[in-house]
Amino acid sequence: xxxxxxxxxxxxxxxxxxxxxxxxxxxxxxxxxxxxxxxxxxxxxxxxxxxxxxxxxxxxxxxxxxxxxxxxxxxxxxxxxxxxxxxxxxxxxxxxxxxxxxxxxxxxxxxxxxxxxxxxxxxxxxxxxxxxxxxxxxxxxxxxxxxxxxxxxxxxxxxxxxxxxxxxxxxxxxxxxxxxxxxxxxxxxxxxxxxxxxxxxxxxxxxxxxxxxxxxxxxxxxxxxxxxxxxxxxxxxxxx
Amino acid sequence: xxxxxxxxxxxxxxxxxxxxxxxxxxxxxxxxxxxxxxxxxxxxxxxxxxxxxxxxxxxxxxxxxxxxxxxxxxxxxxx
Numbered sequence: 563x564x565x566x567x568x569x570x571x572x573x574x575x576x577x578x579x580x581x582x583x584x585x586x587x588x589x590x591x592x593x594x595x596x597x598x599x600x601x602x603x604x605x606x607x608x609x610x611x612x613x614x615x616x617x618x619x620x621x622x623x624x625x626x627x628x629x630x631x632x633x634x635x636x637x638x639x640x641x642x643x644x645x646x647x648x649x650x651x652x653x654x655x656x657x658x659x660x661x662x663x664x665x666x667x668x669x670x671x672x673x674x675x676x677x678x679x680x681x682x683x684x685x686x687x688x689x690x691x692x693x694x695x696x697x698x699x700x701x702x703x704x705x706x707x708x709x710x711x712x713x714x715x716x717x718x719x720x721x722x723x724x725x726x727x728x729x730x731x732x733x734x735x736x737x738x739x740x741x742x743x744x745x746x747x748x749x750x751x752x753x754x755x756x757x758x759x760x761x762x763x764x765x766x767x768x769x770x771x772x773x774x775x776x777x778x779x780x781x782x783x784x785x786x787x788x789x790x791x792x793x794x795x796x797x798x799x800x801x802x
Numbered sequence: 803x804x805x806x807x808x809x810x811x812x813x814x815x816x817x818x819x820x821x822x823x824x825x826x827x828x829x830x831x832x833x834x835x836x837x838x839x840x841x842x843x844x845x846x847x848x849x850x851x852x853x854x855x856x857x858x859x860x861x862x863x864x865x866x867x868x869x870x871x872x873x874x875x876x877x878x879x880x881x
Contacts, residue, residue: 596822597822599822599825609833648840652833656832659828662825765840772847775848776847779858783858786858786861786862786865
């Protein structure tokens with residue numbers, strides 16, 4: 563059930579990435595100010611945007627979980643946040659590399675964009691120990707949903723606060739009415755975001771199908787009264 | 803990193819041999835490595851599931867064989 567649509571997604575994602583990388587390196591012009599270094603933009607910004615949107619999606623699934631009391635939505639929320647945390651790690655590392663090349667420092671502590679993203683990342687990094695701290699599965703799922711909703715609401719608030727603050731060195735994407743990017747760069751950037759969103763969706767589906775297979779195996783063991791095998795993760799929700 | 807690998811990286815014709823090229827290559831390599839680590843972890847998880855399925859299939863087959871043998875014995879006793 564969770565694997566439905568995984569096959570076309572698994573084909574579409576590498577195709578989309580091949581097109582995007584071709585656009586990045588052969589179509590998008592070299593930026594006048596930063597030169598070739600600006601190519602990191604097409605990787606770093608989509609990673610950051612998709613991870614932030616993923617956190618919000620996790621919050622929406624958490625709302626559905628609390629409203630419908632359906633454990634599936636807890637699994638969706640958990641996996642959305644899990645994949646988004648991985649994307650956020652990617653955004654932080656690539657951003658740091660870009661910062662070193664562009665500003666000469668790996669990290670600038672008085673830049674609101676960087677610090678706010680780090681705060682969001684650290685907030686979601688506490689999601690795992692938070693789940694681990696609660697043994698009862700149902701309580702764990704409920705509390706995790708409340709966490710996901712609160713943290714998910716914090717993401718757009720944080721984003722708006724950063725937008726309103728004065729930037730020191732970090733550029734603002736879509737800062738002007740025209741988007742702040744020439745046409746060829748904008749097309750490449752939108753393709754990058756679409757590819758990254760496709761990758762996120764594919765990984766979420768992949769993770770859910772793996773968890774579902776693990777859940778089905780557990781059911782089969784129980785039905786056969788077979789030994790339960792090695793203990794599964796205490797924080798990941800069970801998917802059937 | 804061995805010198806040969808560093809020289810090969812800097813000699814790569816697709817990477818402009820300036821300051822920016824190194825960082826762009828680094829960022830994209832980090833992304834690929836992250837993906838590969840994720841795929842490797844998922845691969846290990848899937849291997850564990852496959853092992854579990856094999857165990858369960860063996861248990862099911864043993865029980866089926868046991869049940870078949872028991873019904874044969876019952877049939878012989880009746881006749």
